[in-house]
Amino acid sequence: MSKLLFIPGTLCNGNVFTNQITTLTNAGHQCITLEYDQHNNLSDVASHALRLFDEGEPFSICAFSMGGMVAFELLARVPERIEKIALLDSNAHADKPQGRLARSEHLNYAVSHGLETLIHDQFSNVYLHKPNEALMKLIAQMAQDTGIERYRAQLEILATRPDASELLANCAHPMLIIGGCNDVLCPPSEQQRMHSLAANSELVLIEDAGHFAMLEQSAQVNLHLYNFFGGAAHA
Template sequence: MNDTELLVFVPGLVCDARVWRHQIEGLSRQRPVQVASHGTLDSLGRMAERILDTAPPRFALAGHSMGGRVALEVLARAPERVTRLALLDTGFEALAGGEAGERERAGRYQLRDLGRREGMLALGRNWAEGMVHPSRLADAELMEEIHAMIARAPLAQFEAQTEALLNRPDRTGLLGQIRVPTLVLCGRDDAWSPLARHEQMA
């Protein structure tokens, strides 16, 4: 990556630039960086198209969680524009069929309904319990930062992005077509985006 090439950070569900703050601090000294904003777009494809509309002709991508899926959608549309790729704590398959898919759908709608009843802060507190490693749940500063980030997002954003995830395409076939240097990375104990999935991606 040369020092003039833009690096686009693609955040996950209702995440914002704050989640990338350490990477921005370190990497912006070497090259321009930009954080994608999905707003209330309700399709991963439309999120990808927004990135393509605002990025230069050639750029690098780093996507976290839902953002990794968006990065794959960018590649599916314009592989010649992406120079490097990082897929972090993410996935590539469509919503599972049968009982597994219904469990995921029900769990996501349960969070949505909590947000409708009690607001985004309550949603964030409930959601973060399952997203953060048990050893870090007692870190009050970390948890408050996560809760505050989620609470900054409007409920409409969570609802739209949830629909985008539930209607995500299967990109299994795309993985073998990636021809740019790619980092696939996750936490060993990540329960939402497990290590085995990332080993399959790699």
């Protein structure tokens, strides 16, 4: 049975992948979710992830947003153990100059008003392509479950992440890159750039989907993941 590591994004947990995990578990994969602790650097997060497996054990990765940065760290550290990688609405560039300032403002807002309020006031207009109260409630609950200290650690990871472009350019692993056509945080241009760098990659852009494509268009995302990772006959 193939082992498949799901890596959530900022302020998310395994609940963001519920539909994908159901589909791929039914397809014969053993799905394992990385739940973030308070590690504030990619090296420690990668070590935390590797403790979920036996030493030397191979696995595949399905990573969302910041989770893609963890996937790159794992790819750099144990490339021989990774079989396939799916990146959902992620990016491979280092932090941008304005990034740290914006995230500092977001953290201060969360400390003052709470994480649920942060999600609704600061991110409700950029996370989804179309308003969806149920999905925003799920996203806000994941943020609350994450808590301020883990959020603070995640923001430090985002601020100090390295550029992964050279890593992608030297990567021969099978890779599926999925992005929402309406994602303003990790836009289609970045998905296309990663695809152009990774020689053995497939690019899928999902219509009518923002940053959380796996929630807004779960059936489409599930189908592409199923086809990429294979069903039970390939597991």
